[in-house]
Amino acid sequence: xxxxxxxxxxxxxxxxxxxxxxxxxxxxxxxxxxxxQDPGMGLRLIHYSVGAGITDQGEVPxxxxxxxxxxxxxxxxxxxxxxxxxxxxFCASSYSTLGANYGYTFxxxxxxxxx
Amino acid sequence: DxxxxxxxxxxxxxxxxxxLPCNHSTISGNEYVYWYRQIHSQGPQYIIxxxxxxxxxxxxxxxxxxxxxxxxxxxxxxxxxDTAVYxxxxxxxxxGANSKLTFGKGITLSVRP
Numbered sequence: 001x002x003x004x005x006x007x008x009x010x011x012x013x014x015x016x017x018x019x020x021x022x023x024x025x026x027x028x029x030x031x032x033x034x035x036x037q038d039p040g041m042g043l044r045l046i047h048y049s050v051g052a053g054i055t056d057q058g059e060v061p062x063x064x065x066x067x068x069x070x071x072x073x074x075x076x077x078x079x080x081x082x083x084x085x086x087x088x089x090f091c092a093s094s095y096s097t098l099g100a101n102y103g104y105t106f107x108x109x110x111x112x113x114x115x
Numbered sequence: 116d117x118x119x120x121x122x123x124x125x126x127x128x129x130x131x132x133x134x135l136p137c138n139h140s141t142i143s144g145n146e147y148v149y150w151y152r153q154i155h156s157q158g159p160q161y162i163i164x165x166x167x168x169x170x171x172x173x174x175x176x177x178x179x180x181x182x183x184x185x186x187x188x189x190x191x192x193x194x195x196x197d198t199a200v201y202x203x204x205x206x207x208x209x210x211g212a213n214s215k216l217t218f219g220k221g222i223t224l225s226v227r228p
Contacts, residue, residue, distance in 0.1 A: 004158075035218075042202065042218035090159070104216065105161070
């Protein structure tokens with residue numbers, strides 16, 4: 001049971017490049033989400049998904065796309081990276097059914113620098 | 116608008132109890148109080164949550180006032196490894212769409228030897 005796995009752990013991009021941050025969980029969690037964390041700030045929600053085929057925007061969705069084709073995977077795509085997207089990105093998952101929501105499990109993060 | 120208010124920092128001696136306060140005066144009847152912590156840029160870790168009764172697990176205890184406007188997270192015997200940022204969050208429990216967690220800046224707990 002690996003929990004939530006994020007890859008890569010570190011990435012440097014040039015402005016305008018695209019990339020996909022990967023997130024996979026093996027706990028059969030329905031709910032998955034992406035957060036970003038900037039220095040000295042709390043986590044801000046980017047996108048979330050309540051199940052395969054269903055996604056929605058969070059607090060700061062601009063510049064990011066997501067899809068959820070399987071229960072296990074929830075990739076985050078940056079289509080044209082900007083320096084403002086330099087941040088640490090965390091993926092999280094949880095059960096979503098009533099009575100089973102005992103907290104989110106977070107991945108270890110992807111540290112992204114856009115130059 | 117912030118739903119919770121936490122002091123920015125506090126410290127305690129190793130081996131002593133750490134009592135972390137949180138105010139949530141506008142909490143709704145269907146909202147739970149959650150606590151997470153983040154150790155040195157790792158991913159946040161779930162600690163405990165509660166509605167109105169006091170809760171205890173292997174990590175901590177959660178004391179919620181009768182009017183539910185404030186709560187206290189208690190680490191009964193703090194260790195150096197408990198040094199972290201602790202987030203108090205209020206959120207409805209249930210389906211993911213309604214239970215999005217909004218993280219503030221949290222409280223930085225420093226455990227001193």
